[in-house]
Amino acid sequence: MGASDSxxxxxxxxxxxxxxxxTRHRRHRLAQLIVVILVVTxxxxxxxxxxxxxxxxxxxxxxxxxxVEVVRAEIVAGSEGNGLRVDxxxxxxxxxxxxxxxxxxxxxxxxxxxxxxxxxxxxxxxIEPFSIEIDLGPVAxxxxxxxxxxxxxxxx
Numbered sequence: 001m002g003a004s005d006s007x008x009x010x011x012x013x014x015x016x017x018x019x020x021x022x023t024r025h026r027r028h029r030l031a032q033l034i035v036v037i038l039v040v041t042x043x044x045x046x047x048x049x050x051x052x053x054x055x056x057x058x059x060x061x062x063x064x065x066x067x068v069e070v071v072r073a074e075i076v077a078g079s080e081g082n083g084l085r086v087d088x089x090x091x092x093x094x095x096x097x098x099x100x101x102x103x104x105x106x107x108x109x110x111x112x113x114x115x116x117x118x119x120x121x122x123x124x125x126x127i128e129p130f131s132i133e134i135d136l137g138p139v140a141x142x143x144x145x146x147x148x149x150x151x152x153x154x155x156x
Contacts, residue, residue, distance in 0.1 A: 092123045094117035095115060097115075101136060
């Protein structure tokens, strides 16, 4: 019995065919995975931040809103008034970002929250960093700025 008659060894051309078939199968699975990632990312779409001021009636976060994780907050003075730059994290890229500013007896109370996506929307479960600048407007006197219950500083 010669080396080519051995039942454990396939002729070279059969081994090559098996490698080609495995490669095609892997490419097909990779293509499926890429399609799934693209669909989930497109479904997420993100959302634009929305904010309100004391002049607007919507002064409270929705019932299903959650506080955002604030990494950094700083008061920024500008030519048209003061601003509050907030850097933080949301639970997913699909969560919406909302805020309002309320003026109350010598202090500006800023509330920033995260709104979950609709229940039927799928989304990648990763932390999503954000950075926003909230207009605090012009302030005539020394005014304390409070973000989500924490004193940030003062303007004026």
